[in-house]
Amino acid sequence: MIKDLFVEFYGQTGLQVISIIANTAVYWLPLVLAYALLRAWTAYVRLDYFYNQDYLLLEIKLPRELTKSPQAMEIFFASLYYTGGESTFIDRGWDGKTRPWWSLELVSLEGQVHFYIWTRAFFKNMIQAQIYAQYPSVEIHEADDYTRGVYCNNKTMSMWGCYFRKDKKKPDAYPIKTYVDYGLDKTSVEEEEKVDPMSAVLEYLSSIGKGEQIWIQIIMRAHTEEKPIPDLVFGKKDWKASASKEIDKIMKRDKKPKKDEKETINFGEFLLTKGERAKVEAMERNLGKLPFDCGIRGMYIANNENFDAISIPGLIGSFRQYSSNDLNEIKFYDWTDFDYPWQDFRNMRKDYMKRKILAAYKARSFFYPPHKKKHFVLSSEELATIFHLPGKAVETPSLNRVVSRKAEAPANLPT
Structure with a gap:
């Protein structure tokens, strides 16, 4: 039957x-x-x-006077390009080891802005040494985790969160607008004349008041070359291969001729428009940098009586100044809200999404279950653009700067 x-x-x-x-x-x-x-x-x-593993949170306190360009932070990120830890099958399959990842965090606690780096305790001394090498006048100390006292409780607290990534319609090889495009790599420009794209983010972070918090988290790890997978099967190529393909397409390069075919002269490079040439130059410059797998989260948290919905558009637009119409941009997705009431019966899905993003943020997890999300690639130049220590050009009053300035003692002091 x-x-x-x-x-x-x-x-x-x-x-x-x-x-x-x-x-x-x-x-x-x-x-x-x-x-x-x-x-x-x-x-x-x-x-x-x-x-x-043991983990810790390091806070970086800025000095009153800081004249370093974001290139100093880019050099620091080069020291975090660490691919060890998962070299062999025994490391990965038996010991469960992975290459390390780090969390760069821009946090506002009731309008006071903080710079944090979350790391495995094993790398503490290395991180401190590398930061001091680029920024000798900063202070670094171990901080309490600001996320510990926050829980998803609708009776006392409201929260909204989302993820950010590069435009998925474009390959990651297309860079965002970086500090080089803003001219921050030029030492001849006076500090007062510099335009730091991070100033908009820091002003937004300092605009909130009592009972409010804004968290922005950038998870990063060294990008390793992915195994070549045919486009026809998964539609996916490695970052470098994808970039080379895009450059060839823009420059109208023909495929390599077969053995029995004669090689012809390609005039594609000479027919490029000014915009196409700028695209190729930006991608080639990006290819020369160290690549990192990245994931970005943002959260706005407040007591129910202090919750201000106008802060949500500010969080969404935190990365808008890095957008370029010709290249790439950072967009938000997977936010903890719905457009229509019938999409979420009694807010059950919304509450679940809030708990999930909060747990993932606290765990500083992105690349592995149970909080695995699809990552994207940022170069060291792009990373240094969205996370660096601002100089005197950024005069946000709520930045947690150190009053005193450090200096070495004179060499001729009597002993």
């Missing part, structure tokens, strides 16, 4: 397909089970490895 019903709904062909699958199960089922067990084991040992 069951067989007759199946044939009635799916036909004789469907029955034949099911029969083939059942008869060959002895061959493919063990492989499927082995793969599932391997995935489960990898997830277990990886979580065990994560939870047995």
Whole structure:
């Protein structure tokens, strides 16, 4: 009877397909089970490895006078390009090791702006040394985690969160507008004449009041070359391969001729418009930088009586000044809200999304389950543009700057 019903709904062909699958199960089922067990084991040992690491939060306090360009932060990020830890199958599959990741955090607590770097404790001394090498006058100290006292409780607290990424319609090889485009790499420009794109973000962060918090988190790790996968199968190429393909397309380069074909002269480079040439130059400059896998979250949290919905558009627009019509931009997605009431019965989905993004933020997790999200690639230049220590050109009063200035003692002091 069951067989007759199946044939009635799916036909004789469907029955034949099911029969083939059942008869060959002895061959493919063990492989499927082995793969599932391997995935489960990898997830277990990886979580065990994560939870047995020590982590800490470092706060960077800015001096009154800081004249370094974002290039100093770019040099610091070069020291974080660390691909070790997962070199062998034993490291990855048995010990659960992964290459390290870091969290760069711009935080406003009731209008007071803070710069944080979250890291494994193992890298504390290295991070401090590299920051001091570029910014000798800053202060770095271990801070309490500001996220610990925050919980998803609708009775006392309101929150809104979202994720950010590059425009998914364009390859990551297209860079955003960077500090080089703003002229911050030029030492000849006076400090007062500089236009720092981070000033808009810092002014927004300092605009909130009592009972309000804004968190912006940039998770980063060294990007390693992905295995070549045919475009026809997954529509995906590695970052560098994708960039080279885009450059070839813009420059109208022909494919390499076959052995029996004669090589022809390509005039594509000479036919480029000014805009096309600028695109190629920007992508080639970006390719010369170190790439990082990145994920960005943003959250606005406030007591119910202090919640101000006008702060949400400010969070959404935090990265708008890095947008370029010809190149790329950073857009928000996966926000914790819905357009229509029938999309979320009794706010159950919204509450779940709030708890999920808050837990992911607290864990500083992005690349692995249970908080895995699709990452994108930013170069060290792009990263230094959206996260660097601002100079005197940014006069936001709520920046947590150090009053005193450090200086070395004279060498001729008597001992």
